[in-house]
Amino acid sequence: MNSVVFIRRVLVCVVVFFAAFGLSCRSKSTEQADANKPQPGPAKIEAEAKAETEAEAEASTNLVELTAPEEPADRVAVTVNSIDITEAELQKIIKPQLERMAQRAKKLPPAIAQSLEKQIRQQILDQIIIRRLLDEKVKEANIVITEEELASQFTKVAAAQKPPLSLDEFKTKLAEYGQSFDEVKEQILKGMTYQKVVEAQWVGKINITEEDAKKYYDENPTQFEGQEQVRASHILITPDITDPNNDPNQAKAQAKTKIEDLLKQIQDGADFAELAKANSACPSAAQGGDLNFFPRGKMAAPFEKAAFELEQGKVSDIVETQFGYHIIKVTDRREGSTTSFEQARDNIIQQLTQQKQSELANKYIESLKAAADIVYPPGKEPPPAPVPR
Secondary structure (H helix, E strand, O other): OOOOOOOHHHHOOHHHHHHHHOHHHOOOOOOOOOOOOOOOOHHHHHHHHHHHHHHHHHOOOOOEOOOOOOOOOOOEEEEEOOEEEEHHHHHHHHHHHHHHHHHHHOOEOHHHHHHHHHHHHHHHHHHHHHHHHHHHHHHHHOOOOOHHHHHHHHHHHHHOOOOOOOHHHHHHHHHHOOOOHHHHHHHHHHHHHHHHHHHHHHOOOOOOOHHHHHHHHHHOHHHHEEOOEEEEEEEEEOOOOOOOOOOHHHHHHHHHHHHHHHHHHHHOOOOHHHHHHHHOOOHHHHHOOEEEEEEOOOOOHHHHHHHHHOOOOOEOOOEEEOOEEEEEEEEEEEOOEEOOHHHHHHHHHHHHHHHHHHHHHHHHHHHHHHHOOEEOOOOOOOOOOOOOO
16 A cells, blocks of 8 residues: 655645545555456566566676665754754655565666655655645634544545455454554545645636546547457467577477467367466466457557457457567457546546646645755755756
């Protein structure tokens, strides 16, 4: 689960803020593929496997653990309107993030580790500055969130999970992911107070009409067009070229002989999935060769052409790609479709409204920072922001 971080996008609206608590985005064990999401085809699978192997080999030497910068806890990281933010406050947020990154990446080259540390440090420091400035505005406006409001928002957060959760189930999930309910409650409470401060900045400034939505719909037609997709299984036989003493032409001939024998077995009634499990060189073999749904443009050209031309339930002839020889079976289809304006209208209005809210929130945050007295210790100043082109 993602930690609660106060980035500007989060300040746009409470709903977006709560999205940071998406419990369904990551599991404690290996993530399972979404059955409705197009999975990588043989070309992508093999390319990614090769890239991972090369990366692991490169990462096996001259590496360091990704760790937080070591600074005295009482040293000032930045001063905001005469109030010091110490290294201790900064490191409390930085260290867990670096630890999570280290768990995913294990080890990184020193130069990359140092660069990431600097980026994360400045991003989190900027978030702390924004929080400090917003805290001042909350205090000035005497904003108070009632227990009823907080409970209502917690219920909305739980219901927004996939699948929807009850409040008790949400608390249980938080515990499973090592999150303290009281800490999350405090963060949500903070987010709600910040939301009220920011909302005041766009009162009377946002009025997205149906005409605005129609204009967006007409100018972005591809966003509302669903692509045709097929679901296919395949058996991949690759020539054995691991031995440099082998004749490549002979290896290719042997692979073709094997795929021809498998095709004959299928034509004689053999089970496609079982043959894929026993013979296919693709990682999809474990799923009986199933590649799930994919649109055009995701597979090697000869593979794609054969798959999209096949009728559902039919098996292809032998198809050759740069990866070897394939037998393809199409198991399902999804026809392309277009979402009508009437179907998309409400979502477009919501999207354009949130976009405008984000713009106004960003401007407000920048105005707070411009008006604040923000002082960094000598040598700790952040790099200048890139000039927009």
